[in-house]
Amino acid sequence: MTATFAPPEASIDSENWPDIVSVPHRPLRAAVAKRLTKRAVASLRIRVTTADGERFGAGTGDDPNLHLIRPDSFYERLGAGGLIGFGEAFMAGDWVSDDLAGVLTVMASRMADLIPAKLQRLRSAAVHLRPSSQDNTVEGARRNIQRHYDLSNELFALFLDQSMTYSSALFESAPDSIEESLTSAQHRKIDRLLDIAGVGHGTTLLEIGTGWGELAIRAASRGAVVTSVTISREQAEFAAKRVHEAGYADRVEVRLQDYREVSGSFDAIVSVEMIEAVGANHWAEYFATIARLLVPGGRVGLQAITMPHDRMIATLNTYTWIVKYIFPGGAIPSIRAVREHVDAAGLRMSSELAFGLHYAETLRRWRKSFESDAATVQALGFDEVFQRMWSLYLAYSEAGFSSRYLDVIQFGFTKPAVSQP
Numbered sequence: 001m002t003a004t005f006a007p008p009e010a011s012i013d014s015e016n017w018p019d020i021v022s023v024p025h026r027p028l029r030a031a032v033a034k035r036l037t038k039r040a041v042a043s044l045r046i047r048v049t050t051a052d053g054e055r056f057g058a059g060t061g062d063d064p065n066l067h068l069i070r071p072d073s074f075y076e077r078l079g080a081g082g083l084i085g086f087g088e089a090f091m092a093g094d095w096v097s098d099d100l101a102g103v104l105t106v107m108a109s110r111m112a113d114l115i116p117a118k119l120q121r122l123r124s125a126a127v128h129l130r131p132s133s134q135d136n137t138v139e140g141a142r143r144n145i146q147r148h149y150d151l152s153n154e155l156f157a158l159f160l161d162q163s164m165t166y167s168s169a170l171f172e173s174a175p176d177s178i179e180e181s182l183t184s185a186q187h188r189k190i191d192r193l194l195d196i197a198g199v200g201h202g203t204t205l206l207e208i209g210t211g212w213g214e215l216a217i218r219a220a221s222r223g224a225v226v227t228s229v230t231i232s233r234e235q236a237e238f239a240a241k242r243v244h245e246a247g248y249a250d251r252v253e254v255r256l257q258d259y260r261e262v263s264g265s266f267d268a269i270v271s272v273e274m275i276e277a278v279g280a281n282h283w284a285e286y287f288a289t290i291a292r293l294l295v296p297g298g299r300v301g302l303q304a305i306t307m308p309h310d311r312m313i314a315t316l317n318t319y320t321w322i323v324k325y326i327f328p329g330g331a332i333p334s335i336r337a338v339r340e341h342v343d344a345a346g347l348r349m350s351s352e353l354a355f356g357l358h359y360a361e362t363l364r365r366w367r368k369s370f371e372s373d374a375a376t377v378q379a380l381g382f383d384e385v386f387q388r389m390w391s392l393y394l395a396y397s398e399a400g401f402s403s404r405y406l407d408v409i410q411f412g413f414t415k416p417a418v419s420q421p
Helices: 027-041 071-081 083-092 100-108 138-146 153-159 182-196 214-221 233-246 280-293 309-315 321-325 335-344 356-371 374-379 384-402
Strands: 047-050 065-068 095-097 204-208 225-230 252-256 266-272 294-306 348-354 407-414
Touching (some): 027 071, 071 083, 083 321, 083 384, 153 233, 153 356, 153 374, 182 266, 204 214, 214 225, 214 233, 214 252, 214 266, 225 233, 233 252, 266 280, 280 294, 280 335, 294 335, 321 384, 335 348, 335 407, 356 407, 374 384
Parallel strands (some): 204 266, 225 252, 266 294
Antiparallel strands (some): 065 095, 294 407
């Protein structure tokens, strides 16, 4: 079950949320959106109800419900902004659900065919392109990262486990059949990546994307010498403090540095769900950097969220709700894209492990913790619109993995050793 929010008051901060305060007025588009919504929902196992008593959808009493509190505003936003408008309507309180992840999972399972094929051909005229200001240049990447990872360490601590790991856990068995702690499952994920990269005593390890320091600490406990880079000032300070408290300051150096600015060579490189923040037009640069920094015969452990290749191509330059509000500059690759960039960089793929349903469970637990402490979130300075936005983000992501529209993969690859005469 998801948290139930009351419709926001009229005192929404217009400076922070300009597109939530104002409702677009596009009556023709709204009428089309209403017609398409009813057509799509007619074949989906969800129930749609409205404040004035209307009911539609193919769902029965046991299926998730989407309740339209302000139908007119909902259709106006949807018509003007598509899926961005759908998300903004939730942020504004135009619709709620008793099972947010359930509604979104049903929709995600039919993402490719919710819109009729004839109208999909007009997609390019209806969607917005990503703003060039979000390009992940060295400076642009710093701005983009600040909008997510520098929000507040205290905020992330509210819903992450004690390891402060913000990526998919790997449970011992089927995640819905075990009560394993999230911390234990996160350590299993980290340890497997370190094994893929061959990290042990004396290994010189580069971590691209520090997070809050748990992987660097576990690598150091194996005897590795770790250089960990991040462009999040909040994470760098937090991780360096944790490293010091764990007694590994002599083995771990946390740098506030872009991965492209790193020099030297390393026996192994690990990077956990960092590629999604790189930007598609910088993927080649990312893998070329890994190849440049890795010694011949060196090994890489990479964890990445993936999506179907055809959907990746279709949405690559699209300005989405997630890109607008959650991960500016972000882009999710396909497995094919990862393989092709690995090959192009002169590296060799050695292993792949997919465990998307484990991410769905990880996200379910994060959202449960986040929504259960709304008062503390408010006390940290995050208003109800923000709370709605993050509940939707976590549920939206969970739905992607539950429906198998998204997956998460641990890739292992190597740099060929120098051939001997």
